[in-house]
Amino acid sequence: MPSRTTAANPAGTPLASIVRAIVALPTTSFREQHVLAAIRAFAEARGLAYTEDAFGNGYVTYRKGRAVRGARPLVLGAHTDHPGFVVEGVRGKRLTLAFRGGVDARYGKGERVRLYGADGRPRGVARITRILASDSPNRWARRITSAVATVEEGIASVGDLALWDVAECRIRGRIVEARQCDDLIGAVAVLATLDRLVARGVEGHVIGSFTRAEEAGLLGAAAAAGARTLPEGALVVAVECSSMAGGRAEQGAGPIIRVGDYGHIFSPDMTLWMFRLAMEMQQADPKFKFQRKLMDGGTTEATAYDFMGYETGAACVALGNYHNMGEDGRVAAETVNLDDIDGLAELFVRMAQDTKRHGAVRAASAKRWGEIGREAGARLKAGG
Numbered sequence: 001m002p003s004r005t006t007a008a009n010p011a012g013t014p015l016a017s018i019v020r021a022i023v024a025l026p027t028t029s030f031r032e033q034h035v036l037a038a039i040r041a042f043a044e045a046r047g048l049a050y051t052e053d054a055f056g057n058g059y060v061t062y063r064k065g066r067a068v069r070g071a072r073p074l075v076l077g078a079h080t081d082h083p084g085f086v087v088e089g090v091r092g093k094r095l096t097l098a099f100r101g102g103v104d105a106r107y108g109k110g111e112r113v114r115l116y117g118a119d120g121r122p123r124g125v126a127r128i129t130r131i132l133a134s135d136s137p138n139r140w141a142r143r144i145t146s147a148v149a150t151v152e153e154g155i156a157s158v159g160d161l162a163l164w165d166v167a168e169c170r171i172r173g174r175i176v177e178a179r180q181c182d183d184l185i186g187a188v189a190v191l192a193t194l195d196r197l198v199a200r201g202v203e204g205h206v207i208g209s210f211t212r213a214e215e216a217g218l219l220g221a222a223a224a225a226g227a228r229t230l231p232e233g234a235l236v237v238a239v240e241c242s243s244m245a246g247g248r249a250e251q252g253a254g255p256i257i258r259v260g261d262y263g264h265i266f267s268p269d270m271t272l273w274m275f276r277l278a279m280e281m282q283q284a285d286p287k288f289k290f291q292r293k294l295m296d297g298g299t300t301e302a303t304a305y306d307f308m309g310y311e312t313g314a315a316c317v318a319l320g321n322y323h324n325m326g327e328d329g330r331v332a333a334e335t336v337n338l339d340d341i342d343g344l345a346e347l348f349v350r351m352a353q354d355t356k357r358h359g360a361v362r363a364a365s366a367k368r369w370g371e372i373g374r375e376a377g378a379r380l381k382a383g384g
């Protein structure tokens, strides 16, 4: 029997059980309270501090060891909302629904939604009879703004959530099918990282950041960065599920070091550091896989953090059925691969242990290129 160290269970909590505890919780922009309550409970069960800022974003802090003094904290940020409807009007069985988030308006008509009350419990089911779209001359660019639905089972009240009637959370083999992978799986990856840091007694300083209203325009991240809520000097990583459509990435091929998004690229030094650590992990264990990709299917919170002066990188897992847009115009559960989430958490644990190398990795590359530059000149002059 292996000897026990300080950690009671070095493997930590099984990943699938963290997925099950978080990913099915009903949420949408401005209505993230059930997810944040679960994150608070998760933190408190592990003796970690949970705090909220003035905007309701949640933070879980892990800090252990003397070595972290003066070191740059690692901020791992995921968002806690997902596109969904909120009931705005009830007349008998007829509901008017407002949509929060970005989904193509060719989706939705005839689909069923599940209704959730203020306590997060299911209350009934309704069917969408009409979709109202944003105004755009291009039919393909129109987004759902609101809808009309008819209650088929149960009851509804103003303020209820109305979320697509697809699998809340189903794990088949290594594939997670869930209504709200984006970005509750990102939150799961951050929680799994914190769990493993605790279980293994790692020395490091990591802040899990759980933001609100990303789907409404990166609001939680922008407000937090604008108020300088994150520590100055922090190394910030936006953690996402990002659309793999169009061959952007491969599901099951490992976590993705994300170099940019739809319109921006992030700190090359962060990417270089993450890439170097991932390469070292792969050298030590050839089974460790990772990808390095742009992932330009959407905009991520890293754009807000970067433009607002934080040293910012990004990481994600490849997402299928982005924003529930399945094949043939039908709404579907999103998909991710469990091994990708596991690899992402392992990469984050390694980053937590090696924040001091963030600057050194760049300096080593610069030194090497300085040497190459000097030798190159001599070789060129010598003819080969």
Ligand SMILES: [Zn+2]
Pocket (backbone or CB within 6 Å): 083, 182, 183, 215, 323
């Ligand atoms: Zn999204």
